[in-house]
Amino acid sequence: MPPTHASALSAPPVLRRRHALALLGAAAFALRAAPARAAATVEKTVKLAPGLYELAVSTTTDLVHVASTGPRGADSARILGLDLRTLEVRSTIELGADTVFGLGVNDTTGTLFGTGTRSGRLVAIDLRSGQVKARIGEGEGAHLRHVVVDEARNRAFVSVFGYRDKPSAIWVVDTAANTLAHVITEGLEGGISGLAYDPAGDRLFAGALGPNEVVEVSLARRAGVRRFASGGEGLINVEYHAASGRLFCANQKSGQLTVLDAASGTLVKAVETGAGALGITLSPDGALAYVANRGAGTVSLVETGSLTVRASLETGTHPNTVAVDPRSGLAYVSNKAKAGPRPAPGQAPVPPPEDPRGDTVSLIRA
DSSP, rough: OOOOOOOHHHOOOOOOOHHHHHHHHOOOOOOHOOOOOOOOOEEEEEESSSSSSEEEETTTTTEEOOOOOOOTTOOEEEEEEEETTTTTTTEEEEEEEEOOEEEEEEETTTEEEEEEETTTEEEETTTTTOOOOEESSSSSSOOOEEEEETTTTTTEEEEEBBBBBBOOEEEETTTTTTTTEEEEEEOOSSEEEEEEEEETTTTHHHHHHHTTEEEEEEEETTTTEEEEEEESSSSSEEEEETTTTTTEEETTTTTTTEEEEETTOOOEEEEETTTTTTEEEOOTTTTTTEEEETTTTTEEEEEEETTTTEEEEOOEEEEEEEEEOOOOOOOOEEEEOOOOOOOOOOOOOOOOOOTTTTHHHHHHHH
């Protein structure tokens, strides 16, 4: 058997000219055939009513609903239902003095829930008739903030931001009977703001604003069972991404989206999004996190895989909340307006400054 030379083992194969041209042609075809991803754009922005806050998409009405508190000092709160493509007003639910700020939808029962921060009541509204079905609460003066709906088990979870001598709490609401099932207070110190629900673990993740911590809440034990740092300052809202087991946290003071491993509580990455990072919503496929940056006037689209900012889009004066249609993937942003000075006791309300970019809703196509 003849000896084997090392050079014979290391020499690369020689491509004939015809084969090389064929490979180059195939590569060029593949590049031409690969569809280019369209840039995210703000397709439309419309000016609506004074005092816009949160919004929510409903498949019951096929509308995006947005809460309006009305002008300061007037009992003219309402919820507007907007066309998902044109943003034209298709329905109006008049609430008068029953002002709501946060919104959540149970499309299984056709019910819209609104947090009455001033009244200390969760308002349940029949979406088909526009009538208030129930006002749910406990005692007086609860500072309600955020509502998250569990359609599968007919429940809603409401955060109560503790202040002065009132403790922070989470209400668990029976949305079949529209009654308060129980109140969780154990382990919830620090001012509870936003909530995220994990159905598989039957648990909540809550943002504690004071200490900038995420609290894991066991619904079975009815208590906060674990705490870990958010990785930023001014923690407001949280979202849970079940596929990756990660938490996405909006930190208003530091202007960051922080990403945490939910199992260990460790920081994966802090992503700079913009001043006043406030609202956060995941796309239906979990590929994007939409972050409303209140101070910057932008909404950042963060890719949850690479944890990089795909785009930051200018939407309005103070972007507040983002809601996404689970069917089309279109995103909707409520933009608050500049506020006027608060009147002194006994004085008439001061009209706010003109703000054409405030009290608007924007439509984003990603």
